[in-house]
Amino acid sequence: MAVLLPAGAPSDAVWQAKTVGVSSVCQAISSTCMRKSRTSLGIPYNCSGSTVPSDVYGDPFVGNISAGILTVQTLKSDTFNLPNPYIIGIAGAIAASNQTDNPVFASPEVLDTGDFPAVILTCNTSVWDISYRSVNGTILVDKATLSNLNVSQTVSGPLAITADFPKSLPWTSLSDSLATSMMASRSIDEFLSNFAAAYSQITLSYGAGAFDPIPGTSSMTASTKIVACVSIAPLWSLVVLAGIYFLLGTCFAMVALSTTLSGDNVRSVQAQLSIVGLTAASFEQRPSARSEQKVEHVEELFKEYYQGHGGGSEKNWMVEGVGFTRNAGGHWEFSTQRTA
DSSP states (O other), X not given: OEEOOOTTOXXXXXXXXXXXXXXXXXXXXXXXXXXXXXXXXXXXXXXXXXXXXXXXXXXXXXXXXXXXXXXXXXXXXXXXXXXXXXXXXXXXXXXXXXXXXXXXXXXXXXXXXXXXXXXXXXXXXXXXXXXXXXXXXXXXXXXXXXXXXXHHHHHHHHHHHHTTSTTSHHHHHHHHHHHHHHHHOSSHHHXXXXXXXXXXXXXXXXXXXXXXXXXXXXXXXXXXXXXXOOOHHHHHHHHHHHHHHHHHHXXXXXXXXXXXXXXXXXXXXXXXXXXXXXXXXXXXXOOHHHHTSOOSSGGGGSXXXXXXXXXXXXXXXXXXXXXXXXXXXXXXXXXXXXXX
């Protein structure tokens, strides 16, 4: 289906509107209408006596296929006015030689005129009133109903009336589309589908100038923006608290640095908070007088240090050490042992 749409519509817009469209279904009837005899005028064809209908005057679809000549005849008309849907007959030869590597030219529906390949078609064409919507550049048809005769004749009339006049613009457009569809297809069905789409587009293009722009029923343009959904009071409270924490952290760091550089007990604290210092605190039994004493090194926390270097009554101290002994269950466990 070919649909009449606005040109230059923004891709980010979403809208709903009404318009017109054309759809066609084509079939090849060359084998039905072809006659074996030939004349100097070309290959004659006659579709009378077959399922192909006659035109408004009761005349059958007959003629001669000649190179460079395209015949177009409107069929199945109950009255002089063109109905909706209607059937149009097309017979013509394309300006190209038979291509042996293309299956389309081997089809019995493609005739060999001796100079150019030819074909006879009928296309059942309908004109539609369409309700559609456009979402992110994609057209979605919501509803399609057959148009009344005023609309359908406005769309189909220009092509149906002027296409049988050689060298007119509709005739040239149909002739070019017939040749392009046949050369670009790899099967007879693909050729019929391609030409049906081209015929719908040509029909709608010649009738589009008779329509005024139709306003859309609804439209919306969406845009994406990055926003912060935060109330102003909690935001500034967070900023102030962060500033206070930064100032407090800076002050504490300065106090700690000053104490480290000038304090006398820093090394003592460092020694006693080490793993070795904590071990000494658990297993050493030091006199209270010495426990208050400041130390400079971890070794000063053990009795062995003072027994070996001290004097006076300290040399009689019993020294405790960590060792292994068997418990009541016969297993080994940690224990403290005193030595003189």
